[in-house]
Amino acid sequence: MWRASMSSESFRGGALDRLESAEERLLEMADGVSASAEVVGTAVDEESVEVLYGGEIAPHRTLSSFLSLRIVRGGRLGGAGGTSSSPGKLLDMAISTARVGPEAGFRFPGSTTSAPVQIRDPRVEEMGCTDLAGAMERLRDRTAGAYPYSSLEGSISVRRLRVGIHNSRGLKAEYRKALLEWDLQLLVPTSDGLVTFTSAAATCRHTSLPGASLLADVPEHGQLSETTGPVSGEVPVVFAPEAMSVLLQPVRVGVSGRSLLAGSSPLRNMEGGQVFSPAVTLLDRPLMELGAGSAPFDAEGIGTRDKALFDGGLFGGFVFDLATASMAGTESTGNAGREYDTPPYPVVTNLDMAAGDLDISELLELADGGYMVCGFQGGNSDAVTGNFTLDAGAAFAVRDGSLDARLRRLTVSGNAYRLLSQVTGLSRQRRLSGRDVLPYVCVEAVDCG
Amino acid sequence: MSVVPAASEGWLEPALESVHERLQTRPPGDYADVRLEEGSGLDMVQAGRDLESCDPFRSTGGLARVLADGRWGTCAFTEETDPAMALDRALEMARGSGMPPLPRPLSPSCTVASRHDDPLEPLAEVPVRDKAFHCRRYTELMASSARGASVLAHYREHQRTRAVVGSLGTKVLEFESLCGMALQMSGPGGISVSRSLAHRGGYEYLRHREHLVEEMADAYTTMQGAAAPRSGSYRIILDQRLAGILVHEAFGHLSEADLLHSHPFLGDLFALNAQVAPETVTICDDATLSGNPGSYSFDDEGEPGGRTVLLDRGRVAGRLHTLSTAASAGVSTTGNARAVDFRNPPRARMSCTFMQAGKHSLQELMELMGDGLYLEGAVSGSTNLHRFTITAERATEVRGGSPGRVLGPATVTGSVPSVLGSITALGDEVRMHSGIGGCSRGSRGHLPVSYGGPHMLVEGIDVL
Numbered sequence: 056m057w058r059a060s061m062s063s064e065s066f067r068g069g070a071l072d073r074l075e076s077a078e079e080r081l082l083e084m085a086d087g088v089s090a091s092a093e094v095v096g097t098a099v100d101e102e103s104v105e106v107l108y109g110g111e112i113a114p115h116r117t118l119s120s121f122l123s124l125r126i127v128r129g130g131r132l133g134g135a136g137g138t139s140s141s142p143g144k145l146l147d148m149a150i151s152t153a154r155v156g157p158e159a160g161f162r163f164p165g166s167t168t169s170a171p172v173q174i175r176d177p178r179v180e181e182m183g184c185t186d187l188a189g190a191m192e193r194l195r196d197r198t199a200g201a202y203p204y205s206s207l208e209g210s211i212s213v214r215r216l217r218v219g220i221h222n223s224r225g226l227k228a229e230y231r232k233a234l235l236e237w238d239l240q241l242l243v244p245t246s247d248g249l250v251t252f253t254s255a256a257a258t259c260r261h262t263s264l265p266g267a268s269l270l271a272d273v274p275e276h277g278q279l280s281e282t283t284g285p286v287s288g289e290v291p292v293v294f295a296p297e298a299m300s301v302l303l304q305p306v307r308v309g310v311s312g313r314s315l316l317a318g319s320s321p322l323r324n325m326e327g328g329q330v331f332s333p334a335v336t337l338l339d340r341p342l343m344e345l346g347a348g349s350a351p352f353d354a355e356g357i358g359t360r361d362k363a364l365f366d367g368g369l370f371g372g373f374v375f376d377l378a379t380a381s382m383a384g385t386e387s388t389g390n391a392g393r394e395y396d397t398p399p400y401p402v403v404t405n406l407d408m409a410a411g412d413l414d415i416s417e418l419l420e421l422a423d424g425g426y427m428v429c430g431f432q433g434g435n436s437d438a439v440t441g442n443f444t445l446d447a448g449a450a451f452a453v454r455d456g457s458l459d460a461r462l463r464r465l466t467v468s469g470n471a472y473r474l475l476s477q478v479t480g481l482s483r484q485r486r487l488s489g490r491d492v493l494p495y496v497c498v499e500a501v502d503c504g
Numbered sequence: 505m506s507v508v509p510a511a512s513e514g515w516l517e518p519a520l521e522s523v524h525e526r527l528q529t530r531p532p533g534d535y536a537d538v539r540l541e542e543g544s545g546l547d548m549v550q551a552g553r554d555l556e557s558c559d560p561f562r563s564t565g566g567l568a569r570v571l572a573d574g575r576w577g578t579c580a581f582t583e584e585t586d587p588a589m590a591l592d593r594a595l596e597m598a599r600g601s602g603m604p605p606l607p608r609p610l611s612p613s614c615t616v617a618s619r620h621d622d623p624l625e626p627l628a629e630v631p632v633r634d635k636a637f638h639c640r641r642y643t644e645l646m647a648s649s650a651r652g653a654s655v656l657a658h659y660r661e662h663q664r665t666r667a668v669v670g671s672l673g674t675k676v677l678e679f680e681s682l683c684g685m686a687l688q689m690s691g692p693g694g695i696s697v698s699r700s701l702a703h704r705g706g707y708e709y710l711r712h713r714e715h716l717v718e719e720m721a722d723a724y725t726t727m728q729g730a731a732a733p734r735s736g737s738y739r740i741i742l743d744q745r746l747a748g749i750l751v752h753e754a755f756g757h758l759s760e761a762d763l764l765h766s767h768p769f770l771g772d773l774f775a776l777n778a779q780v781a782p783e784t785v786t787i788c789d790d791a792t793l794s795g796n797p798g799s800y801s802f803d804d805e806g807e808p809g810g811r812t813v814l815l816d817r818g819r820v821a822g823r824l825h826t827l828s829t830a831a832s833a834g835v836s837t838t839g840n841a842r843a844v845d846f847r848n849p850p851r852a853r854m855s856c857t858f859m860q861a862g863k864h865s866l867q868e869l870m871e872l873m874g875d876g877l878y879l880e881g882a883v884s885g886s887t888n889l890h891r892f893t894i895t896a897e898r899a900t901e902v903r904g905g906s907p908g909r910v911l912g913p914a915t916v917t918g919s920v921p922s923v924l925g926s927i928t929a930l931g932d933e934v935r936m937h938s939g940i941g942g943c944s945r946g947s948r949g950h951l952p953v954s955y956g957g958p959h960m961l962v963e964g965i966d967v968l
Contacts, residue, residue: 070584114598116594118582119585137562137564248891
């Protein structure tokens with residue numbers, strides 16, 4: 056009954072026709088009053104289930120469409136975004152912002168070279184609330200089986216997207232994809248508080264049990280009831296993919312051409328230099344098969360390509376959109392991202408950290424006497440400098456190559472860039488976290504308390 | 505000419521009438537309501553000399569909800585979708601739902617009313633170039649006051665008309681105008697000083713705020729070379745903003761009825777009438793504190809906002825409810841059903857949450873503390889419902905009741921029950937605060953909230 060599909064009402068006839076017509080009308084209007092113009096239209100048909108009070112699973116549907124406009128007028132950039140049925144109002148807003156906007160140092164592309172990338176999995180496209188509710192119930196049964204007093208919260212959704220881009224230089228392109236996304240927390244009460252496991256990820260690939268990683272580490276390796284307190288000082292730490300994804304946030308910001316131009320990136324003047332440990336190879340992969348951030352072209356219509364941000368620890372270079380590339384005197388890397396209501400800005404897509412050659416047990420041997428952090432649940436992180444002080448949601452002492460007692464609490468602090476320069480080992484096993492595919496990572500000496 | 509159109513542009517009122525007629529004549533399910541929104545806004549960032557972004561947006565749509573056989577289905581839609589079709593989709597969702605039905609019918613108040621903010625200087629009438637000028641002026645002032653610092657001004661405004669119409673007679677409409685600005689100066693060694701202010705009203709609130717830059721420059725100067733406090737357990741005094749964040753993070757979320765339903769362990773720990781804090785501690789949530797971004801006349805189910813005592817002289821006294829959680833608990837809603845925007849179903853959320861004042865001046869609190877840390881300025885706060893973490897912009901060492909050297913940022917953490925039980929004295933003045941962001945619990949975007957409290961003396965809290 057809940058089942059929708061890419062051929063559902065948002066993606067056939069009426070709504071989509073109206074959006075495409077609005078895109079063309081807006082481009083025509085904008086072209087008449089500006090030197091050049093660009094319109095991006097996005098249609099969304101999303102179904103989701105959320106665990107509510109008392110463990111109930113609530114279904115929700117979203118049918119929406121948005122337009123984003125950018126113009127060059129008087130040599131300056133202006134823009135506006137929003138819901139789609141009033142193109143004239145968006146144009147008025149864009150004209151007003153062009154009066155104060157930055158100078159346009161680039162031209163919109165006249166065509167795109169769409170890269171070959173698989174972004175559609177029919178099994179995801181056909182998912183509906185019934186499937187999502189079934190997945191949530193299976194996950195709830197498994198977590199309740201492992202921890203009878205635990206509570207699961209969060210949501211699982213499938214988001215069907217159609218993205219179209221037109222500009223006044225003749226570019227006209229679109230793609231469609233369906234994303235399976237989840238943002239889940241498992242809270243386990245213990246005698247000394249709550250232990251938190253998190254799983255948040257997005258993918259275009261079908262998976263029968265989103266959020267299964269909530270139970271990935273603990274049942275095999277440790278018991279929640281045996282506890283110990285952390286010893287303050289520098290110790291080796293293994294970070295699970297969920298924790299690593301958080302620690303990579305400053306790197307996502309630091310590799311952006313916007314940070315380079317603002318002078319805030321710690322990576323400035325480091326191209327080609329050894330920044331991280333030789334074990335660390337980190338790719339930006341917009342062409343990852345069925346990756347959530349995968350697309351044939353970026354938010355400005357530039358063809359995408361995979362690139363090494365760090366190869367053997369050597370910094371490969373920044374990512375740019377058209378505007379930041381023009382200011383930096385280089386070419387766009389096809390990394391423009393865009394929200395429904397913002398102009399483009401340079402972003403990384405799917406991060407892919409190369410696997411190591413160690414099993415997790417071998418990695419734990421490297422961290423003997425230290426800790427393993429499964430994820431973070433709070434704290435403070437400076438995305439510019441990379442400095443952080445973070446509270447672990449769940450962490451364990453490591454002894455003799457395996458997880459020992461759970462830590463009643465653990466705070467780790469340091470600098471993300473320095474931390475990645477002290478990597479001593481990476482696991483063979485990798486896991487999706489956010490939009491990234493990451494291994495477990497062992498770091499030599501981390502400030503813990 | 506204005507860059508941002510006034511919030512109501514002609515879509516909402518005809519849509520409201522059409523939905524009202526449908527709900528009165530052919531209501532789907534046992535109960536249905538539709539929330540309609542027509543809004544616009546502007547987000548502007550001046551980084552140093554560059555206007556980094558100037559992004560206007562408009563956002564118009566709604567959320568249809570249907571309760572059929574005690575089960576909810578919801579469908580969000582943007583303006584090109586017929587609300588009647590969204591009601592049909594919501595009904596499909598409800599009928600396909602495997603949720604256990606609500607144990608009792610909903611009891612909406614069926615309010616019919618409207619309220620409009622009437623700001624002195626409407627946001628839509630202030631040209632974008634004036635707003636850009638102010639951002640530039642503040643960054644220039646910051647740059648000249650703290651040489652070598654990276655400076656940033658972030659302006660944000662949002663106007664919207666929000667209406668709720670229900671099948672049992674509810675029909676409310678509210679026009680909201682919110683604006684705010686965040687100023688930040690940061691420098692080598694991780695020094696960062698920021699001020700964020702926001703209110704519900706017009707642009708006049710943001711004029712003549714140059715004194716903030718002077719305060720920031722003083723703080724920036726005193727933090728040069730300051731070392732972070734050593735890790736350990738301290739007596740601390742939180743300033744009013746940090747006290748407000750503690751109230752919001754450490755206790756406010758535990759008062760949201762849907763969260764407590766989800767976590768029986770926490771419900772037991774904070775059962776109604778349980779004494780969880782000293783008798784000096786009273787915490788309220790009040791949607792009627794006008795001017796604060798967290799305030800409103802009607803919540804997103806069309807229920808009047810009100811004042812709820814959450815903690816009365818240290819005892820758990822109340823919860824924040826929606827129509828659904830109230831029906832489940834067999835009580836009346838408190839008018840706290842809120843959503844970031846029409847794309848999100850409403851949940852039990854805070855509005856303006858604060859701790860009531862005690863009787864001590866700041867000087868008296870320092871004397872009571874003797875040795876410890878005075879923490880000022882908020883960087884961030886978070887909770888997993890049992891533990892919280894708050895980062896203060898700076899700590900000042902206090903010895904023998906007198907303030908001494910200024911230290912760097914400090915992050916404090918603890919368990920909620922422990923910190924509530926360790927509040928030993930409160931200041932005599934409450935201040936409310938709001939930022940340009942808000943609370944991000946489980947939703948896309950930030951919900952405007954306000955928070956506050958008096959200066960607060962806490963025993964034995966961990967500084968990381």
